[in-house]
Amino acid sequence: MARPSRKDDILQAALACFSEHGVDATTIEMIRDRSGASIGSLYHHFGNKERIIAALYLEGVSGYARLVEEGFARADNAEACIKTLVACYIDWVAAHPEWARFILHSRGRVEASEMGEQLREANRLHHGRIDDFLRPHREAGAFRQMPRDVFVSVVLGPAQDFSRHWLAGRTRSDLADCRELFMDVAWEAVRAQ
CATH class of the missing domain: 1.10.357.10 (Tetracycline Repressor, domain 2)
Known part of the structure; x- marks a missing residue:
């Protein structure tokens, strides 16, 4: 099985943070800490929290x-x-x-x-x-x-x-x-x- 990509790691970290803290209370910093991604990588893949939310939603459906x-x-x-x-x-x-x-x-x-x-x-x-x-x-x-x-x-x-x-x-x-x-x-x- 292939190793998850950095983008997948960020999405899974975001889901865990959203589940634990709620979407509104979750910060980009919390997602970055949980995923181990650099802030540059996070912004490179998504740009902002709203895009992470949308990407996570779209990947799920x-x-x-x-x-x-x-x-x-x-x-x-x-x-x-x-x-x-x-x-x-x-x-x-x-x-x-x-x-x-x-x-x-x-x-x-x-x-x-x-x-x-x-x-x-x-x-x-x-x-x-x-x-x-x-x-x-x-x-x-x-x-x-x-x-x-x-x-x-x-x-x-x-x-x-x-x-x-x-x-x-x-x-x-x-x-x-x-x-x-x-x-x-x-x-x-x-x-x-």
């Missing part, structure tokens, strides 16, 4: 997107595609709870930042790839009729809502233990009757 694409490559029918979306979401959140909490609480900040357009473009590309994978199944009539902008919310909404509660420590059930249930619920919600 791209990790989920990569899981989805890998899963779709193995999915051979409509049901498998829908269940892949849910499984990848739950797997990523369960494997990266601190990152998931950060993403949950930082979206608005990133959208409003100078990196907001980059986030919107990444989301547009990700949703476009999902739509491309699902198009043949949609055209074959595998899914119930609903507006496209509602579809992914119907598929992921229950898993995302439960994940928020799980990340906040408000659930008795473990997220990973509910994976199959949420996959089945998503398929039942969108399959053609």
Whole structure:
């Protein structure tokens, strides 16, 4: 396995600082100390704290997107595609709870930042790839009729809502233990009757 880059070290240090102290209370100096990077390296890679926040957010959501694409490559029918979306979401959140909490609480900040357009473009590309994978199944009539902008919310909404509660420590059930249930619920919600 390749050694993480200096940029990755800085992002992981930032995530640890944000998790421990909160985004607003974390300083560039705290991130520099935690990562062992020079201040020059930190500014070279990111420029400022807001760019670190945006880069960390974008890297997190791209990790989920990569899981989805890998899963779709193995999915051979409509049901498998829908269940892949849910499984990848739950797997990523369960494997990266601190990152998931950060993403949950930082979206608005990133959208409003100078990196907001980059986030919107990444989301547009990700949703476009999902739509491309699902198009043949949609055209074959595998899914119930609903507006496209509602579809992914119907598929992921229950898993995302439960994940928020799980990340906040408000659930008795473990997220990973509910994976199959949420996959089945998503398929039942969108399959053609």
